[in-house]
Amino acid sequence: MNVTVRGKNRPYRTVTFDAPRNHIRLIEQRLLPHTFKIVAPRTFRETATAIHNMTVRGAGAIGATAAYGLAQGARAFRGSNRRKFSSHVETVYTVLKAARPTAVDPVNAMNEIRRVMAQGKSVAEQQAIALAAAEEFANADVQHCARIGWHGAKLIRNGMKILTHCNAGWLAFVDVGSATAPMYAAQAAGKKFHVFCDETRPRSQGATLTAWELAQQGVAHEIIADNAAGHLMQRGEIDLVIVGSDRTLGRTGEVANKIGTYAKAVLAKRHEIPFYVAIPLSTIDWNLRRGRDIPIEERHENEVLGAWGVTPSPKSKVHGLKSGKRVYVRVANPTSGARNPGFDVTPAELITGIITPVGIFQPTELWPRRRELGFTG
Amino acid sequence: MNVTVRGKNRPYRTVTFDAPRNHIRLIEQRLLPHTFKIVAPRTFRETATAIHNMTVRGAGAIGATAAYGLAQGARAFRGSNRRKFSSHVETVYTVLKAARPTAVDPVNAMNEIRRVMAQGKSVAEQQAIALAAAEEFANADVQHCARIGWHGAKLIRNGMKILTHCNAGWLAFVDVGSATAPMYAAQAAGKKFHVFCDETRPRSQGATLTAWELAQQGVAHEIIADNAAGHLMQRGEIDLVIVGSDRTLGRTGEVANKIGTYAKAVLAKRHEIPFYVAIPLSTIDWNLRRGRDIPIEERHENEVLGAWGVTPSPKSKVHGLKSGKRVYVRVANPTSGARNPGFDVTPAELITGIITPVGIFQPTELWPRRRELGFTG
Numbered sequence: 151m152n153v154t155v156r157g158k159n160r161p162y163r164t165v166t167f168d169a170p171r172n173h174i175r176l177i178e179q180r181l182l183p184h185t186f187k188i189v190a191p192r193t194f195r196e197t198a199t200a201i202h203n204m205t206v207r208g209a210g211a212i213g214a215t216a217a218y219g220l221a222q223g224a225r226a227f228r229g230s231n232r233r234k235f236s237s238h239v240e241t242v243y244t245v246l247k248a249a250r251p252t253a254v255d256p257v258n259a260m261n262e263i264r265r266v267m268a269q270g271k272s273v274a275e276q277q278a279i280a281l282a283a284a285e286e287f288a289n290a291d292v293q294h295c296a297r298i299g300w301h302g303a304k305l306i307r308n309g310m311k312i313l314t315h316c317n318a319g320w321l322a323f324v325d326v327g328s329a330t331a332p333m334y335a336a337q338a339a340g341k342k343f344h345v346f347c348d349e350t351r352p353r354s355q356g357a358t359l360t361a362w363e364l365a366q367q368g369v370a371h372e373i374i375a376d377n378a379a380g381h382l383m384q385r386g387e388i389d390l391v392i393v394g395s396d397r398t399l400g401r402t403g404e405v406a407n408k409i410g411t412y413a414k415a416v417l418a419k420r421h422e423i424p425f426y427v428a429i430p431l432s433t434i435d436w437n438l439r440r441g442r443d444i445p446i447e448e449r450h451e452n453e454v455l456g457a458w459g460v461t462p463s464p465k466s467k468v469h470g471l472k473s474g475k476r477v478y479v480r481v482a483n484p485t486s487g488a489r490n491p492g493f494d495v496t497p498a499e500l501i502t503g504i505i506t507p508v509g510i511f512q513p514t515e516l517w518p519r520r521r522e523l524g525f526t527g
Numbered sequence: 528m529n530v531t532v533r534g535k536n537r538p539y540r541t542v543t544f545d546a547p548r549n550h551i552r553l554i555e556q557r558l559l560p561h562t563f564k565i566v567a568p569r570t571f572r573e574t575a576t577a578i579h580n581m582t583v584r585g586a587g588a589i590g591a592t593a594a595y596g597l598a599q600g601a602r603a604f605r606g607s608n609r610r611k612f613s614s615h616v617e618t619v620y621t622v623l624k625a626a627r628p629t630a631v632d633p634v635n636a637m638n639e640i641r642r643v644m645a646q647g648k649s650v651a652e653q654q655a656i657a658l659a660a661a662e663e664f665a666n667a668d669v670q671h672c673a674r675i676g677w678h679g680a681k682l683i684r685n686g687m688k689i690l691t692h693c694n695a696g697w698l699a700f701v702d703v704g705s706a707t708a709p710m711y712a713a714q715a716a717g718k719k720f721h722v723f724c725d726e727t728r729p730r731s732q733g734a735t736l737t738a739w740e741l742a743q744q745g746v747a748h749e750i751i752a753d754n755a756a757g758h759l760m761q762r763g764e765i766d767l768v769i770v771g772s773d774r775t776l777g778r779t780g781e782v783a784n785k786i787g788t789y790a791k792a793v794l795a796k797r798h799e800i801p802f803y804v805a806i807p808l809s810t811i812d813w814n815l816r817r818g819r820d821i822p823i824e825e826r827h828e829n830e831v832l833g834a835w836g837v838t839p840s841p842k843s844k845v846h847g848l849k850s851g852k853r854v855y856v857r858v859a860n861p862t863s864g865a866r867n868p869g870f871d872v873t874p875a876e877l878i879t880g881i882i883t884p885v886g887i888f889q890p891t892e893l894w895p896r897r898r899e900l901g902f903t904g
Contacts, residue, residue: 183860357859377787381871410754457834459856479836482734483560488750494758
């Protein structure tokens, strides 16, 4: 999507590849929204670090980064010995896979790259195929998101107020995003609407990443505390909810997503507000049989006990502190601990529809229509 | 309640009066939980400032502060001219009332003090009565909270996990608190239980004040993001919810409380978890006929867009920043705005019971049993 940096407005993707230098180029997401910076991991090990430390995050984005990382590692090999090359690629694969051990997208992406690489007859040919396959993977991610946008945009009517949670935007993919895709498509079609971004504590991806994205694209929006959505629904100020998903169960239609999604779905149901989940097909888990069995990551308590931010500018009317320094502040009582589940599971009965690249489905339709949705088991 | 300050454990009230010096003594709540400090407004004007700037906050606490403030102002009068004294007291009343113009507790408290003062036959006698009446008002607040505790404690069984929202603790009253009163009473009775404190964005009163209170009293607790309660309920980890209220409609049983309360009530209903509201009788509004008519304060967007905290200690393993400095950090995208409703309204159908100093009532019982509950209209 387009980003204005130092007065210049130009298109960026979350993840791209600089073939002459064999560098990956990533938007440094840990500095957003306060600083826009491109970082360029120069080796596959640096790429693995960028995935591990969440310089790049979001299912589609880390899938593409791993795909490019595999190509990057393969292309760094010098020589023509195919056995040594294979062993080297195996190392690259293992290092990149270990960067986010619970994520499934990097593994799926790299398996696909390796599958097509095997068709190459020499090291040089395999290296070229690896890069072409990684580019294809990244472009496919963008296409899938764009198709989510085409299907989802028809849900958005002029004047609507839309709630979203966390960041399922273009920063979480190579471009366009999942939950944001219908918004960008509706905007391109000239529709006017307003987005409420849940701030999404404890990591505040809504207040930081989604709000930044929407501001860059000129989409009207306001941030709200996660506590405020119920009140706004009660007062008739929300017409539609669209969120993303980290894992959607193909057999039951249950959706695992960022903590707090479930509460919004329960509130939406009570107020008869349509609640949609936007996903690429890679997010569907066709194996698991019960939402209860989705492992819920318990994250570090410091996320709940404090916040990351920058001290305000000297011009700010709020507080005359030295500006721009990024700090972690402890908000909570110093002698208290916290629980920090990272995700929750929303049952199918609360979900109006699932927006996919191939159309909008009721959650219970996923399994009967699994062939259309890419199930190959 | 007891507080440990510099190794010494001793009882404190949120608001007390130093009669020889004619000072009010307040816990400086804006510095909690990071610094425990007593401030002593020396004049009624300083007392009004302390109410206005939220050094002291919470319905019962500002009611008692205003009562003491009226006595403080009255006692500062020199002379025996009753007409001049009356005019002076009128000024004191007006200044204290203006400190939090929408709050009803200070007005009710001061009207009561003035009513009994009128029985005094000289300036000196009226001054003495003012102080005695203010002390009585403060003690009555403590008694009401203690009775909430007696009635509410029977809801708490060994091993229970209890959710609370915001701070309806002893810092919001003269002592004991409303939502926390049953917890302290159950603890005194030897029961073991665990409290989850919603952090309560955007002002984080749960993470700061409630967590500090519970830690000081040795009540087992953990802070959670406001987003996490739904997940914990889904997994069977919450047995009981107790919250406070800023205004409860006697005619309908609707409860206005800190933003986010409504969502917790909706979730509790879905999971068949008892949801109780603990209130002193002064919180009941016998006039208003519809919850929709309760004015909902829209607060400054900076509360949502950032957070107040301290930079961590140098020993902290998290980040090696200079410690202890209290700062506001901007978390959100700098070019985005926010909506910030401060309260929401929970309908009677979601409330299992209302814990009062005179017993536990179903919300729809308030009106038919209004005489027991102090309605004098």
